[in-house]
Amino acid sequence: MGPLVSLRQFNLDDVPAVTAACQDPEIFRWTASIPYPYEEAHARSWIAQHDRFWSSSERAPFAIVSSTTGEFLGNISITSFDWAERTAMAGYWVAKHARGEGVATSALEMMCEWAFQTLDLSAIVLYTLIGNRASERVAEKAGFLATELLDDYRHPATPDVGVQATRWTIYRSGS
Numbered sequence: 001m002g003p004l005v006s007l008r009q010f011n012l013d014d015v016p017a018v019t020a021a022c023q024d025p026e027i028f029r030w031t032a033s034i035p036y037p038y039e040e041a042h043a044r045s046w047i048a049q050h051d052r053f054w055s056s057s058e059r060a061p062f063a064i065v066s067s068t069t070g071e072f073l074g075n076i077s078i079t080s081f082d083w084a085e086r087t088a089m090a091g092y093w094v095a096k097h098a099r100g101e102g103v104a105t106s107a108l109e110m111m112c113e114w115a116f117q118t119l120d121l122s123a124i125v126l127y128t129l130i131g132n133r134a135s136e137r138v139a140e141k142a143g144f145l146a147t148e149l150l151d152d153y154r155h156p157a158t159p160d161v162g163v164q165a166t167r168w169t170i171y172r173s174g175s
Contacts, residue, residue, distance in 0.1 A: 004106045005073060007062040007114070009054070010047045014063055017072035018043040021095035030132045031093050032161070057081060064094065064107040073098040076107045078115050078124065086122040088115065092138070099134070108142040116172045123171045127153055130164040144168035
């Protein structure tokens with residue numbers, strides 16, 4: 001059996017699927033950078049920035065799609081690069097209809113492998129808000145270790161809001 005998902009760069013054809021997926025209040029609840037209510041203009045503006053993200057090495061956003069049908073299933077990104085330390089931060093969300101199927105875990109494993117090999121990173125961190133057990137399970141299954149509990153985590157997208165979160169880290173093999 002082949003991989004469950006594929007990762008590819010977003011394009012403007014993804015606007016309707018992203019907009020539909022982000023109508024789910026659970027995505028807003030657990031993802032600091034998603035506005036609610038989410039409108040098509042949000043998706044269009046966000047995707048329109050992706051070429052700049054890639055060319056400036058600021059972020060690497062990927063659409064998670066079914067490897068068999070190409071159906072849009074979610075988003076996974078690597079951001080907050082620290083090139084001196086060779087680290088970065090991962091973030092992801094999955095559309096409601098695709099949850100519980102291993103989509104996020106598969107995508108996270110693929111993205112980490114890509115980042116370690118292509119970007120020569122030594123470690124990747126991610127943060128889960130306290131109570132988001134599903135995202136914690138994804139991190140665990142993908143090989144991340146809980147490395148710190150934070151009482152006042154500030155996401156780069158919402159630095160004025162402190163929340164309780166767990167910091168997870170995965171290290172490149174041999175690092």
